[in-house]
Amino acid sequence: MHGYAIISFAIYSIWIGYGMICITKWIGLKCSKIDNLILKRFIISTITLFLLLSPLILFLKHLGSNEKSSNYLTYNYGMNMLRPAEEKAIIITYDDNDLFSTLFLKYVNNIRPDIKIIHQNMIPSSVYMEKIKELYPDIHLPFKMKNEKGKKIGRAHV
Secondary structure (H helix, E strand, O other): OOHHHHHHHHHHHHHHHHHHHHHHHHHHHHHHOOOOHHHHHHHHHHHHHHHHHHHHHHHHHHHHHHOOOOOOHHHHHHHHHHOOOOOOOEEEEOOHHHHHHHHHHHHHOOOOOOOEEEEHHHOOOHHHHHHHHHHOOOOOOOOEEEOOOOOEEEEOOO
């Protein structure tokens, strides 16, 4: 499942839950007219059990195909970016796969804390550039940047 599909599945799940609530209320109204207490409890408990077990059955059915705990592709990708880099290197990433895997390895696993990681697509953002200047004061970027108010962020030299 890709990230763009998660929202549609969440909305679909909300509507399923709303439908289950409506069905439960409707059955409750119908069961209120039944005088036999044993039959009423049996109907309500059977429907409740079905409504609770149906998501669990779907979860167990699809767990194997969606379980990714042994998938080390992104971890290895990030390690292959960080390992060969020279000491105090600057890695400029282009895609989220590059960025998040290297940032995870650097900050969470504390692998290669000497390396500086910059995301190329965020360079035009003045907020991002200010944060880069805070994190890496020794980096001098080779262009002028202005923030929203027209204030210079800094002139950099290579």
